[in-house]
Amino acid sequence: MDAPAELLRDFVNTYDVQGDTDELASPAELAIWLRERGLISEADRAVDDDWALAVNLREGLRTALRHEHAPDATRDAPAPGPVADTRGPGPATETPASGPVVEAPAPGPVAEAASTRLEAALAALPLRITLVDGAPAPEPLAEGAARGLGLIATAVLRAHADGSWPRLKVCADSTCQWAFIDSSKNRSRAWCSMRVCGNRTKTRAYRARRQQSAPRAS
Template sequence: MAESQDDPAPLLRDFVNTLNVEAAEDELMTPGRLAAWLAGRGLVPEGARASGTDLVTGIALREGLREAMSAHHGPRGADFPDDLDDALAALPLRVTLTEGRPRLVPLDPPGTAAAGLARLAAAIMDSVAAGTWPRLKVCQEDTCRWAFLDTSKNRSRAWCSMSVCGNRTKTRAYRARRRA
């Protein structure tokens, strides 16, 4: 399954991966860095500003998406985390019936960080429509938690990389069995 230009899954994956858990590096440490990240993805114009509230909402959205993607490893119909629901409720979105199909669009002026975050939230529904939402997952290795698009035929991929995280997990399990 190749990534299409209309598929929002890579955008959502990249947003979740702004926090590298393993390296403890966060690309969104300040409102300015949030605005720069959104501008770099074309979600807001260059020079847009973000507030502290936007940063809090953005981080809640990111971590809520990480947990929702983690739930894609489990049974279908898993609930969204409450923090994600709260972050989504704080975003200015409305439904429009233009361009031939219902879409979510931001209410705020396009130059605001809140509008950029609302575009990310709308990308969730676009991902559902594209069929890629259930394929967005996070690595099950606790030290990693990197988001990835599961392109396996049976949708069973558990790690971002079999050669790194899969190997770590399997080696730990092997050693635990040997000790027992």
């Protein structure tokens, strides 16, 4: 299995916001992605319920990362992304009384909603997580694709435990939102690419300031 931050980064990036393309556009594609990363066996398959869980987990992660690390000016913008149709009965799950704990983003109603979305996605997974010697240890309550998604949920806790979670971010440009690992010394990086998204964001801000300061015609 990949390092936790790398696995979470790659999982979030299965949906390209800017190009509106989705690597997990069907249960079959979800199974392929999980299989390629050693999260399920060659014989395992995914069904519609698994796909709904995957999309909700992925977009919950994107939303939480965006509002946890994004500059204040971008916090209130909506987070685009596919939404799984979860109407009807879902898979049978067992949620422990004390489920996965995710560090809350910066205070405020928008950040709290982002955290709640991720926590709800984690709680829906058929996985019990306990601590062994201070490290999260998964106990799958299902097989197949649901178990693979549970291991991705475990990566959230593993990333917190190894200190890599604060370096896992999504691009502050609302039209991009590409996940990346911030390797800068002071963890100050906000864009996946300063040359592209950073300059584009700064240009938009500059134009907005110019419009606000321009004298109005009488």
